[in-house]
Amino acid sequence: MSLSAVYTNLNSKHQLSTIFNKWENGLSLPRGLFSLFILYLLEKQYFPIIVTDDEIASENIYDELFKLLGKDEISYLPFFSGDESFNKTAFENHFSQFTRLFYNNTLRVIISSPRVTNLKLPNKIILEKFRLVFKQGEEYQFEWIISKLSEFAYQRANIVEFAGQYAVRGGILDIYPFGETYPYRLEFFANTIESIFRFHPNSQDNLEACSNFSLMPASNRYEDSSALIKNLPSNSVFILFEVKGHHYFSYPSTRFLPASNSFFKSWSAFSSAFEDPLQMFSLLKNDGFSIFYLYERDLYRKKVMEFLGESVFREWGVLSEGFVIPQKRIAVLTEHELFQRERMVNPNEQFIPESSQRSPLTESLKYGDFLVHRDHGICRFDGIKTIVIDDVPQDVVILQFARDDRIYLSTKQLHKVFKFSASSEVKPELSALKGIKWQNVKKKVTAAVHTVAEDLVKLYRQRQALQGYRFFPDTEEQADLESSFPFQETADQLKAIAEIKEDMESDRIMDRLICGDVGFGKTEVAIRAAFKAVMSGVQVAILVPTTILSFQHFETFQQRLSKYGVVIEVLNRFNSTKNSIQIKRLLGKGKIDILIGTHRILSHDVVFRNLALLIIDEEHRFGVADKEKIKKLKNSIDVITMSATPIPRTLEFSLMGVRDLTLIETPPKERLPIQTKIINWDDKLISDAIHREKQRNGQIIFVCNDISRLQDLQNELQRLVPSISIRFAHGQMKGAELEDILLAFYSHKIDLLISTTIIESGIDIPNANTLFILDAQNFGLSQLYQLRGRVGRSHRRAYAYLI
Numbered sequence: 001m002s003l004s005a006v007y008t009n010l011n012s013k014h015q016l017s018t019i020f021n022k023w024e025n026g027l028s029l030p031r032g033l034f035s036l037f038i039l040y041l042l043e044k045q046y047f048p049i050i051v052t053d054d055e056i057a058s059e060n061i062y063d064e065l066f067k068l069l070g071k072d073e074i075s076y077l078p079f080f081s082g083d084e085s086f087n088k089t090a091f092e093n094h095f096s097q098f099t100r101l102f103y104n105n106t107l108r109v110i111i112s113s114p115r116v117t118n119l120k121l122p123n124k125i126i127l128e129k130f131r132l133v134f135k136q137g138e139e140y141q142f143e144w145i146i147s148k149l150s151e152f153a154y155q156r157a158n159i160v161e162f163a164g165q166y167a168v169r170g171g172i173l174d175i176y177p178f179g180e181t182y183p184y185r186l187e188f189f190a191n192t193i194e195s196i197f198r199f200h201p202n203s204q205d206n207l208e209a210c211s212n213f214s215l216m217p218a219s220n221r222y223e224d225s226s227a228l229i230k231n232l233p234s235n236s237v238f239i240l241f242e243v244k245g246h247h248y249f250s251y252p253s254t255r256f257l258p259a260s261n262s263f264f265k266s267w268s269a270f271s272s273a274f275e276d277p278l279q280m281f282s283l284l285k286n287d288g289f290s291i292f293y294l295y296e297r298d299l300y301r302k303k304v305m306e307f308l309g310e311s312v313f314r315e316w317g318v319l320s321e322g323f324v325i326p327q328k329r330i331a332v333l334t335e336h337e338l339f340q341r342e343r344m345v346n347p348n349e350q351f352i353p354e355s356s357q358r359s360p361l362t363e364s365l366k367y368g369d370f371l372v373h374r375d376h377g378i379c380r381f382d383g384i385k386t387i388v389i390d391d392v393p394q395d396v397v398i399l400q401f402a403r404d405d406r407i408y409l410s411t412k413q414l415h416k417v418f419k420f421s422a423s424s425e426v427k428p429e430l431s432a433l434k435g436i437k438w439q440n441v442k443k444k445v446t447a448a449v450h451t452v453a454e455d456l457v458k459l460y461r462q463r464q465a466l467q468g469y470r471f472f473p474d475t476e477e478q479a480d481l482e483s484s485f486p487f488q489e490t491a492d493q494l495k496a497i498a499e500i501k502e503d504m505e506s507d508r509i510m511d512r513l514i515c516g517d518v519g520f521g522k523t524e525v526a527i528r529a530a531f532k533a534v535m536s537g538v539q540v541a542i543l544v545p546t547t548i549l550s551f552q553h554f555e556t557f558q559q560r561l562s563k564y565g566v567v568i569e570v571l572n573r574f575n576s577t578k579n580s581i582q583i584k585r586l587l588g589k590g591k592i593d594i595l596i597g598t599h600r601i602l603s604h605d606v607v608f609r610n611l612a613l614l615i616i617d618e619e620h621r622f623g624v625a626d627k628e629k630i631k632k633l634k635n636s637i638d639v640i641t642m643s644a645t646p647i648p649r650t651l652e653f654s655l656m657g658v659r660d661l662t663l664i665e666t667p668p669k670e671r672l673p674i675q676t677k678i679i680n681w682d683d684k685l686i687s688d689a690i691h692r693e694k695q696r697n698g699q700i701i702f703v704c705n706d707i708s709r710l711q712d713l714q715n716e717l718q719r720l721v722p723s724i725s726i727r728f729a730h731g732q733m734k735g736a737e738l739e740d741i742l743l744a745f746y747s748h749k750i751d752l753l754i755s756t757t758i759i760e761s762g763i764d765i766p767n768a769n770t771l772f773i774l775d776a777q778n779f780g781l782s783q784l785y786q787l788r789g790r791v792g793r794s795h796r797r798a799y800a801y802l803i
Contacts, residue, residue: 006292007039014328023254030266031258032323035064047233050111052241055696060320062111067318075101077112089163095219096179120225132215139191152217158366161201170386170395177215184213267322267333288329294319295335370420370428377431377438402430468509469612471536477564481531490666493521499662500529510638516664519793522642526615527560534566534593538612542596545618547572548758553596571597616641674792676800687720693770700752701790704774710754728754769798776802
């Protein structure tokens with residue numbers, strides 16, 4: 001059962017199709033009816049081409065129809081930017097899929113922008129001429145393949161991570177074809193392909209053997225292409241969804257304008273008149289309405305059965321919003337509207353591999369990198385080559401040691417090698433293969449580790465002996481909170497949550513480090529742990545390094561926990577004296593469940609009544625004095641420390657087992673890697689990047705850490721892009737003014753925010769996906785990493801420009 005079943009049911013019982021009969025004159029209906037209108041056109045044997053200049057609307061429409069029709073009947077052409085290189089990979093993936101479906105005659109719906117009329121389409125003969133097929137056991141000239149890849153507009157890389165890339169390592173050739181979910185690995189013996197494997201671009205591990213695969217060039221490499229519009233079937237019809245201006249197509253066309261009126265209402269417009277949902281549903285049922293509920297997760301199907309009973313039709317399906325047609329006694333509502341759950345839409349999801357942990361060595365290995373061999377010491381990576389051993393070719397890693405000594409290490413022994421790391425950028429001295437110097441170093445380090453370990457054991461013995469607070473098992477409210485999470489948890493998130501709950505329900509005092517990349521879901525882990533503590537009748541303190549992050553966490557925790565009656569307050573330097581006194585008074589009486597704040601909450605005058613859980617975000621940002629205060633708290637309460645870049649001592653304690661360590665290494669499936677570029681100041685490049693982000697309805701962050709230059713920078717950027725709204729923010733502003741600016745940016749009232757590094761930690765603006773960092777050479781690597789993490793927090797491709 002699906003959305004098509006809803007359409008069939010509504011059409012047979014309520015003649016829904018009659019409202020679409022005069023579609024040639026244009027339609028003004030609730031947005032939720034649009035996909036049903038497309039089903040109507042398909043039923044009438046039309047070939048709809050949906051055109052919109054709103055990229056977000058196009059993604060939502062594609063998501064609905066993709067889940068309804070399947071990957072072989074619908075094609076999405078993200079042809080919105082004036083410069084296709086801005087999102088070239090996404091476009092090429094969809095274009096490759098489009099040509100295959102179009103000539104296989106399975107395609108039934110196209111979604112694009114008005115610029116689709118400019119798109120060139122190679123004919124079927126040209127496609128076959130350009131297709132490159134690789135088969136196991138056949139011979140190919142290696143140099144010829146490389147030249148073809150260059151001709152096809154594929155880019156050479158050290159390792160293959162994105163579609164349109166290839167990499168060469170000895171007799172191994174990795175290729176990531178456009179339109180494919182996974183790349184392919186070809187292993188050669190001389191000029192013969194010995195094996196073909198599909199592999200994972202994150203871990204670089206082989207997944208499955210293949211006998212062949214094919215490769216097509218980028219869209220701009222075809223000869224004798226003709227306009228797509230000249231190749232469309234005769235039953236084509238153009239549907240202009242909220243398109244501005246006039247457009248001429250040599251096929252029938254109509255306009256669809258999302259709107260509510262007295263005859264057709266969106267679900268949100270209809271339900272806003274009722275305070276009590278149960279009263280509203282009771283009224284609908286008594287008036288003879290057919291109520292349809294569309295769910296995406298089975299959990300929400302069960303929940304609606306408890307909420308509304310058996311009288312509601314429950315179908316699996318996706319709509320951006322529900323609708324009500326009073327005259328026909330029809331009401332359709334969706335899972336995300338009923339349970340206020342945000343929907344994540346990603347039109348590129350089919351091209352994103354399942355999440356996988358990265359291989360720490362192969363991820364960034366390049367010529368000249370320093371490595372450490374477990375047995376022989378410090379060396380330098382000098383590449384990979386193929387050598388013949390006992391008449392068998394093998395790929396080996398070349399390790400350069402002192403005195404020009406080399407070791408050829410089999411790729412099967414890479415576990416003996418790891419990346420060299422040090423606190424300074426001084427180049428290390430290469431170890432000599434002959435002599436005992438490296439062995440002496442290992443002995444000294446081993447002895448030092450034993451000494452440190454003994455001291456640490458003594459230090460933490462007291463803590464381990466103390467009996468901690470045993471938190472209650474999960475309640476129904478806990479289950480309800482977790483089911484309301486708007487996204488799909490990753491495997492690592494679920495593992496982290498389970499480990500924390502196990503610690504909290506034991507007698508042992510918890511001291512756990514949650515280490516995960518920016519945007520990998522550490523905050524949700526903290527929310528669930530904090531709520532579990534509150535449900536156990538104790539207080540929670542959340543310590544953050546910056547005032548802005550305290551506001552951000554306050555908003556996030558309020559949004560998730562307020563409906564359960566959890567009292568949350570924030571304490572930082574922007575609180576008035578009167579407000580601070582009031583918060584401290586209520587805190588001491590136990591009337592505040594969760595207190596979020598900066599180092600201000602460590603002050604001697606901030607006293608909790610029954611604090612049992614401390615959550616520290618970005619511990620590396622706190623000073624020595626603050627950490628001494630934290631240590632005094634940690635002797636008796638459970639502690640969770642969260643960081644993307646933990647300080648070495650913190651990480652060392654965790655790796656040695658003194659502190660428990662949980663890694664969140666799996667990114668959300670919809671998350672795309674951030675494209676990072678180092679540039680000089682270029683008016684055209686900067687203005688183009690800003691315009692492109694604005695075209696996809698996104699926002700921009702511009703980091704400048706010199707307060708005296710912010711006003712001049714705003715004037716310069718306003719000159720480059722006069723059509724967008726720009727404000728700047730810094731930590732010396734008054735609290736109310738700074739909060740107003742950040743909230744305006746958060747609610748998309750500001751297009752571009754110029755800021756100092758106050759936005760470095762934790763600011764979560766999923767709609768901001770272009771970042772500029774001025775004078776990037778003045779920042780540390782950890783700072784750049786945190787700043788870059790302010791973008792790329794949604795399914796959209798993010799771009800970071802280091803100036």
